[in-house]
Amino acid sequence: MTTAFRPGAKLFFALTLSLTIAVALNAMTASSLAAESTCPEPEAPLDDKARADDYYLGKQYVQALPYYRKVVEKLLAQTSNNSPEQKSALHKAQRELADCLCQTGQFAAARAIYENRLKELGPVNLSGPIEKQLKKSITKTNRKQIERNKTEKQLEKAAAQVARGEKSEDDSAKKLLYCTEIAGTYFREDNYSEAERYLDTCKDLLKEAKLSPAARLEKQTLISIYLGETLYRQSRYEDAVKVFKAALDGVQKSNTVSYEISKILLASLAGSYDQLKQFDQSAPVYRAMAVLDRTYFGDTDINYGWSLLELSDALKAAGKAEEAHPLYEKAVWIFRENNFQRLAEKYGISESQLKKEANQASVSPEKLSRDRELAAQLRRNVFGQGDTEGRRLGDRDLAPRDASLANIFDHCQAPARGMLGAWNIKAAKHTESPGWVWTDPAVKQKALMLCVHGLGLHHRAFESFAERMIGQGFTVVSFDVRGFGAYMTAKGHDHLDMKACVQDLISVIGLMRRDYSDRRIFLLGESMGGALALRVAAEEPDIIDGLVCSVPAGQRHKEAGTKFKVALKFLTDSKKPVNLSQSVVNKSISDVREREEWRMDPRARLKLSPRELIEFDLFMRQNEKFAAEICHTPVLIFQGIDDRLVKETGTIRLFRVLPTKDKALILMGNQQHLIFEANPYKDDLTMGIIGWLNAHADALNACPGPVTTENGSTSTTEQSSK
Numbered sequence: 001m002t003t004a005f006r007p008g009a010k011l012f013f014a015l016t017l018s019l020t021i022a023v024a025l026n027a028m029t030a031s032s033l034a035a036e037s038t039c040p041e042p043e044a045p046l047d048d049k050a051r052a053d054d055y056y057l058g059k060q061y062v063q064a065l066p067y068y069r070k071v072v073e074k075l076l077a078q079t080s081n082n083s084p085e086q087k088s089a090l091h092k093a094q095r096e097l098a099d100c101l102c103q104t105g106q107f108a109a110a111r112a113i114y115e116n117r118l119k120e121l122g123p124v125n126l127s128g129p130i131e132k133q134l135k136k137s138i139t140k141t142n143r144k145q146i147e148r149n150k151t152e153k154q155l156e157k158a159a160a161q162v163a164r165g166e167k168s169e170d171d172s173a174k175k176l177l178y179c180t181e182i183a184g185t186y187f188r189e190d191n192y193s194e195a196e197r198y199l200d201t202c203k204d205l206l207k208e209a210k211l212s213p214a215a216r217l218e219k220q221t222l223i224s225i226y227l228g229e230t231l232y233r234q235s236r237y238e239d240a241v242k243v244f245k246a247a248l249d250g251v252q253k254s255n256t257v258s259y260e261i262s263k264i265l266l267a268s269l270a271g272s273y274d275q276l277k278q279f280d281q282s283a284p285v286y287r288a289m290a291v292l293d294r295t296y297f298g299d300t301d302i303n304y305g306w307s308l309l310e311l312s313d314a315l316k317a318a319g320k321a322e323e324a325h326p327l328y329e330k331a332v333w334i335f336r337e338n339n340f341q342r343l344a345e346k347y348g349i350s351e352s353q354l355k356k357e358a359n360q361a362s363v364s365p366e367k368l369s370r371d372r373e374l375a376a377q378l379r380r381n382v383f384g385q386g387d388t389e390g391r392r393l394g395d396r397d398l399a400p401r402d403a404s405l406a407n408i409f410d411h412c413q414a415p416a417r418g419m420l421g422a423w424n425i426k427a428a429k430h431t432e433s434p435g436w437v438w439t440d441p442a443v444k445q446k447a448l449m450l451c452v453h454g455l456g457l458h459h460r461a462f463e464s465f466a467e468r469m470i471g472q473g474f475t476v477v478s479f480d481v482r483g484f485g486a487y488m489t490a491k492g493h494d495h496l497d498m499k500a501c502v503q504d505l506i507s508v509i510g511l512m513r514r515d516y517s518d519r520r521i522f523l524l525g526e527s528m529g530g531a532l533a534l535r536v537a538a539e540e541p542d543i544i545d546g547l548v549c550s551v552p553a554g555q556r557h558k559e560a561g562t563k564f565k566v567a568l569k570f571l572t573d574s575k576k577p578v579n580l581s582q583s584v585v586n587k588s589i590s591d592v593r594e595r596e597e598w599r600m601d602p603r604a605r606l607k608l609s610p611r612e613l614i615e616f617d618l619f620m621r622q623n624e625k626f627a628a629e630i631c632h633t634p635v636l637i638f639q640g641i642d643d644r645l646v647k648e649t650g651t652i653r654l655f656r657v658l659p660t661k662d663k664a665l666i667l668m669g670n671q672q673h674l675i676f677e678a679n680p681y682k683d684d685l686t687m688g689i690i691g692w693l694n695a696h697a698d699a700l701n702a703c704p705g706p707v708t709t710e711n712g713s714t715s716t717t718e719q720s721s722k
């Protein structure tokens with residue numbers, strides 16, 4: 001990662017625990033917990049090792065795996081004389097192979113390598129509930145005697161090693177490494193109790209290891225992060241808060257701290273407070289995180305936008321809506337700016353590209369003028385009327401800047417590009433906003449189409465559909481639902497929360513109604529997204545001009561068996577997530593390639609906790625109730641007859657309870673569950689939906705329509721087509 005620092009940047013941490021974090025802790029990865037050996041290592045066969053590393057650094061882990069295997073096999077064949085150098089090289093190669101296995105999801109195979117190496121180093125006492133109680137019962141006298149015996153045994157072992165001419169090494173650090181990685185494999189398999197057990201052992205090993213104070217703090221901080229994450233995944237948020245706060249206190253005593261560790265600890269602590277609904281506690285932590293990101297990345301960076309969004313959510317939940325509003329608007333401005341920059345690059349009209357054109361004699365003044373006008377139109381399409389100074393400066397009162405901390409990150413080091421380890425926990429680096437925009441600046445604009453994705457998907461799922469719509473004069477904006485897509489790395493927002501999602505949509509659509517008062521706004525949702533869209537239309541009918549719902553019914557095929565499995569899981573292990581790959585992916589699409597693409601999509605989330613699935617089911621069950629409240633909004637509903645997930649009869653029944661007179665139901669033969677999120681999107685649908693949208697946009701533009709004013713109230717005005 002390359003880091004740019006802004007001269008004179010200042011940082012203020014407004015934490016209740018009076019946190020003052022200074023300069024950079026050396027980049028920490030799980031594989032850096034301990035060095036395997038101080039012995040010089042012979043190079044592995046260059047071709048295989050170089051290829052493996054190149055693939056690994058390119059995140060092509062499947063391609064890297066066979067080359068790491070070859071390196072290990074060749075080194076095994078060369079270790080007949082068991083020299084320390086060859087052993088060291090073999091152990092390093094085995095660690096790299098295990099790491100690559102972790103990145104390809106083969107955690108059991110990786111764990112076998114770690115466990116085998118751990119056995120070679122000697123016995124390790126794992127701490128379980130019974131063992132912990134036994135430890136507490138040992139008296140001080142017994143503890144002292146045990147320590148004396150341990151010291152005597154260590155001295156005897158060292159003397160024996162010296163007599164044999166061997167080097168005396170501290171094996172505790174090595175054991176610590178492998179115990180940590182074993183815990184990570186269990187964590188990645190969602191076996192949190194076993195991960196916690198190994199992490200408890202890691203804490204004991206850390207006490208025994210001979211380390212410098214700085215190295216000890218480094219490892220202690222990492223173990224605390226891993227333990228806190230394990231507790232968070234088990235919904236033990238109060239325990240997680242204690243662990244993360246203690247880690248912050250420990251880091252505060254150090255002279256150095258990295259951006260990575262600061263961001264992880266702040267985000268994790270704030271997210272834990274959010275889960276406890278302690279928003280007065282989470283807001284100052286999010287504030288510190290926002291100032292950190294602004295200092296580190298700048299005030300237009302997407303990571304800063306995410307921090308502002310999370311801070312504004314916490315402030316609003318804490319009853320401080322007035323303080324939250326300008327921060328929310330600045331976050332939206334940042335997200336739009338990032339969408340604009342992406343689209344400008346796509347169309348070849350970015351600022352840098354226009355400057356290059358201006359310096360080229362071969363580019364005519366007419367073309368340069370057209371391109372500049374296209375760029376201006378693109379900005380209008382993306383921002384509407386929201387590209388104002390007030391929005392850009394919405395964070396001006398975020399926090400005071402302390403002059404003494406002006407250059408606090410001047411010495412930060414970028415994270416090392418080493419092995420990721422089993423844990424692979426990194427500070428959230430957002431590359432996408434929660435809303436994704438598609439628009440064509442060369443096409444006259446008719447209306448906005450706002451899209452909400454289905455369960456397990458994300459905002460990019462509408463890409464094929466959107467690319468066909470923009471040529472017809474529609475700007476398409478797709479939003480992530482909490483717990484999915486870009487929200488997956490946002491602590492506190494990484495769980496499915498259907499009611500909060502409805503409020504998210506109402507807030508952003510209300511803002512868009514204000515910024516695009518000259519255009520009609522249609523809301524489209526598919527499956528779960530359709531249910532959310534129905535709820536928005538029922539609760540706030542004036543903020544949209546039409547509703548398109550695809551397979552929105554809550555009735556599912558073979559749902560009794562699924563409900564039984566979820567209920568059983570809730571009773572036996574309510575914290576362990578349920579994999580939806582079989583029940584959702586296989587029933588949604590039949591194409592094997594598309595199924596595999598969905599499963600491998602890093603933005604897709606197919607594991608939900610039993611509690612989340614129960615909440616989802618309860619929400620979907622209320623669809624008919626809220627459909628009955630949609631009295632005037634035009635509604636178009638789609639249902640595939642070959643849908644193996646949602647029952648056709650449920651969608652028909654939902655359609656019948658809609659009281660609005662302007663409604664239509666399209667039953668599609670030979671159509672599966674995904675219609676608008678299908679990849680590729682079927683062109684034969686395009687003209688049908690565009691015809692409906694055009695008819696309603698034209699009719700609405702000839703009639704009075706709602707306009708949301710600056711304070712959020714609605715008024716009626718005559719609007720013309722644009």
